[in-house]
Amino acid sequence: MDKDEIDQAILNITQExxxxxxxxxxxxxxxxGISRDEVIxxxxxLRSIGVxxxxxxxxxxxxxGIVANAVVAWKVPEEQLESVGTLLSSYTEVTHSYxxxxxxxxxxxxxxxxxxxxxxxxxxxxxxxxxxxxxIMDYLVxxxxxxxxxxxxxxxx
Amino acid sequence: xxxxPVKLDKQDKELLQMMQDEFPVEERxxxxxxxxxxxxxxxxxxxxxxxxxxxxxxxxRTILDAQKLGSCSSTxxxxxxxxDKMDHVVRVVNEYxxxxxxxxxxxxxxxWFTVTTCGGKDLEETVEEIKRKTGIPDSDTLDLRTTHxxxxxxxxxxxxxxxxxxxxxx
Numbered sequence: 001m002d003k004d005e006i007d008q009a010i011l012n013i014t015q016e017x018x019x020x021x022x023x024x025x026x027x028x029x030x031x032x033g034i035s036r037d038e039v040i041x042x043x044x045x046l047r048s049i050g051v052x053x054x055x056x057x058x059x060x061x062x063x064x065g066i067v068a069n070a071v072v073a074w075k076v077p078e079e080q081l082e083s084v085g086t087l088l089s090s091y092t093e094v095t096h097s098y099x100x101x102x103x104x105x106x107x108x109x110x111x112x113x114x115x116x117x118x119x120x121x122x123x124x125x126x127x128x129x130x131x132x133x134x135x136i137m138d139y140l141v142x143x144x145x146x147x148x149x150x151x152x153x154x155x156x157x
Numbered sequence: 158x159x160x161x162p163v164k165l166d167k168q169d170k171e172l173l174q175m176m177q178d179e180f181p182v183e184e185r186x187x188x189x190x191x192x193x194x195x196x197x198x199x200x201x202x203x204x205x206x207x208x209x210x211x212x213x214x215x216x217x218r219t220i221l222d223a224q225k226l227g228s229c230s231s232t233x234x235x236x237x238x239x240x241d242k243m244d245h246v247v248r249v250v251n252e253y254x255x256x257x258x259x260x261x262x263x264x265x266x267x268x269w270f271t272v273t274t275c276g277g278k279d280l281e282e283t284v285e286e287i288k289r290k291t292g293i294p295d296s297d298t299l300d301l302r303t304t305h306x307x308x309x310x311x312x313x314x315x316x317x318x319x320x321x322x323x324x325x326x327x
């Protein structure tokens with residue numbers, strides 16, 4: 001994939017944050033040391049080739065009332081993992097969905113989803129709907145009762 | 158800890174939705190958004206600054222495609238942590254840059270955190286070191302390596318009916 005040092009500088013800065021000022025890309029251009037038009041052109045390119053998956057705001061969902069979240073772990077027959085994982089991912093309430101190893105005798109749930117909602121009840125009812133949709137009845141709902149850390153992966157360049 | 162949701166009007170919600178899903182990469186992005194909302198450039202920026210100071214907007218940033226940038230590997234770890242050891246364990250775990258999420262959860266395994274290493278760093282080594290430093294025995298620890306990434310997309314719907322309802326909820 002072709003990506004030069006200027007692209008890397010742009011990615012490094014923008015994964016940390018773009019200032020919310022009158023001309024954000026002018027400000028970014030100053031930080032990188034190139035023109036605004038060049039920044040815009042490069043960002044568009046990086047977005048179109050998919051290196052940038054998304055350029056947008058992150059929101060603190062708690063501030064808009066989405067206060068409940070749970071990890072819901074599903075026990076899915078291995079041969080159905082792909083299809084169930086894909087199906088559950090199509091719901092907007094599911095923000096994360098991963099297949100994971102099992103540890104026989106100790107941990108048998110192999111599909112992990114994170115579900116957000118306005119209340120415990122709504123998260124529970126979403127989990128129930130998902131269960132009905134995918135036909136997996138064996139699942140665990142683990143609500144969070146404390147957030148100790150929440151950051152994002154920083155990609156090294 | 159009860160927190161009242163920040164009040165949002167229809168234009169705030171539409172603005173959040175557009176800024177979240179696809180921010181305009183243009184000379185004057187606030188003017189572009191304003192055009193769609195029927196607001197001036199200044200009005201849009203004023204709303205954005207308010208939403209930011211209210212804590213609704215965390216930040217504007219790029220999310221990169223890990224797969225296109227070379228290999229990252231990750232795991233979800235869970236531990237059964239005795240209450241009197243919780244502070245210590247949380248402190249140890251949170252020190253790691255490679256730990257991005259760490260939550261207490263309602264389960265016998267009461268602490269759940271993700272470990273992600275990118276660019277050649279060894280996941281195995283990090284996991285072993287965390288286990289050793291926390292002092293939680295193997296029998297009380299789960300190391301659930303990722304086999305499939307089906308979805309990572311932390312986006313919310315602001316313009317659906319439920320958010321509308323959220324305004325009036327106590």
